[in-house]
Amino acid sequence: MDAELQTQIAFHLAGRKSGAETGSAAGADARPALLARHRDLTALRYDFPLVLLRDADDKGYVQCLSGIVDNVVHGLVKDDSGDRLTQHLLRLEREIRAQLAAGATGSLSALWDAAASRLTAHGDALLKDSLKRARRALKVEGELADCDQSMPRRLLKRAWSMVQDRKTHKLSDDLRRLTIGLSNILQADAARSEAGHSAAGLKASIGSGHAEVFDFAVLARVLARTSAQGGLTAGRRRRIESLLSVLKSQRFLPVPDDGQEHAAQDRCYAFAFGSCAEALAAYRERLPKALELARSIAVAELEVEGEYREAAHDALFKDFGDSNLGEEELSHFPAYLVCIPADKLQAAETDKLMEMLSAGLPAKILVQTDDLLEESTIARDGHFALGMRSKHLASMAIGLNDVYVLQSSSSNLFQFRERILKGMSYAGPALFSVYSGAGGTSGGTGSLPPYLVAAAAMESRAFPAYTYDPSAGPNWASRFHLEANSQVEVDWPVQEFSYEDENHQRVRTEPGFTFVDFVACDRRHAGHFALVPRAKWNAKMIPADDYLRRDATAAQDAVPFITLVGGDNVLQRAIVDDRLMRAALRCRESWHSLQELGGIHNSHAERLLAKETKAREEQAQQAPSAPAPQAAAPAAAPEPEEKRSPDEAYIETARCTTCNECTQINDKMFMYNENKQAYIANPDAGTYAQLVEAAETCQVAIIHPGKPRNPAEPGLPDLLKRAEAFA
């Protein structure tokens, strides 16, 4: 074994670096090869920023900026200026992204106008025309939210508000209807009373307009002789007055159109909290009031229908208590929203959280993890924390069976927008565990933006996304959803990566994106890696995903490495120490457990299948005159690997997520195959601009526009530059 290999193995096994032999950790701007193409996120069309819609409706409570721009483009007249409009609006979109990346905040219209002013400052008439037309066509408004630390809380709060508004609408209507009904009973009774029949009472009820026409003193004497006595009993009057007092003084929701809407809004309870302890205390303090209101609504319903029978109902409602406040009654009241950073989840707070969930309280709880790779935890026991607090909570919540659970990186929250809404609308408690990717601000997660860190955590299985919805069906198959993760069947998702070698030849590889790649994004853990100069690369160095597939014997004498790309776009190899490789194995084991819950490689099912196969084989062997089994049909020859020209446009069809983005741009150029995955049906059915636009729109970046087919197409230099990112 040569000395260099010995040095590398020593580093791998013991983490010892020999400065002369192996480089130090990866350079400050080096990042895993598969992330290298995303150095400038502002130039990429992806899910962010989001627009938290001001007027949420059936179309939702959130849209992404790219989707809004696409809608504006599609809504404008498609004439000769179509391509020009598209290009100009894409420039505007990039400018808005750049403003946000530079720290701007505000509404869509404000940032749209600011971006348009900047772009048109130099007097480009065509650009001005495009942006003016687009501004007129912009029909939505809301706050912009980039993928940063505050986004998960803002997004969930928007979804929660939308559900609160919907659910309290009916209760609010009921309260108004009952208040009017009860007041009418009292007014009708007052009109029949002695005071109502007095000269002053009659004058007041008829009003000043006709006061001269009547002699109210005479009218009062006539009525006193002829009116039936009676009206409300004292008990009923007291009951109705008491009901009205409760309905009018309740603080759970504002009752619109009561003439005091603003005052009512001001004195309403707040339902958003920063800790479970506060939320639980508020819930307990308000419980008697909630019971009183629920009881009053039930009694008022009977009163306005004239069906309240004291003999039967007095006793029934006297003991109205906790047990009468069921899921149905609670579902009309606003739910409690709690947003907590995972690092504030100390033991007492965790206890309160579990108490709220296990008691089935109407709570929607966001636990946000900002840092998955806490250094102190590693130093203590050699294990990466990996958001254990929030992951354990999510597992425990699933164990309660009737809690809605959603776990996701922030990069995936837009894709989970419907599932977030479902959790907010779910009748019972819901737990949202989100990794923001925005942790380690003081020299933590390097220079990667939070979106990329969060996406890398999900891709590497460090923080997989899933939902558990108890209302979706009776079993795991219907309740548990894991499919949001890429290539859910495999350990590590694989992506194509091409580079130019030292002989200037294009080399295509398909590395898996592992937990090791995710850790390599974080400069705090540079000590787990050692750069190896190209001259010292050797055959014993094997890619980390390959290494992780091997058993101990096959991995003996091998040194795992990952490929990094520096700011100069030069490929580097960093070997990885054993401690990190073992952490990657633990991460893979956790992923396997989730796969089993999702019915993938389920060990029970596989054991049953093996048993049945064996039984069938034994049965076949025992059958005395069983006909000789037919020779199995030869397996279909694998398709020869496509020889593709680098100029040709293509889609990595197997990775398509069927999001419809490209087919909406041009459904003749982009079509779905029998698996509902997109391919390029006819590259001549549209423009090169559409190909580039589709590549920029595709959320998984699998559309490669190749080279233009029409050399006369306008704007080619700009399009070719944009297409470079997808070569």
Ligand code: SF4
């Ligand atoms: S190719 Fe991309 S944009 Fe087109 S449907 Fe598939 S994932 Fe969506």
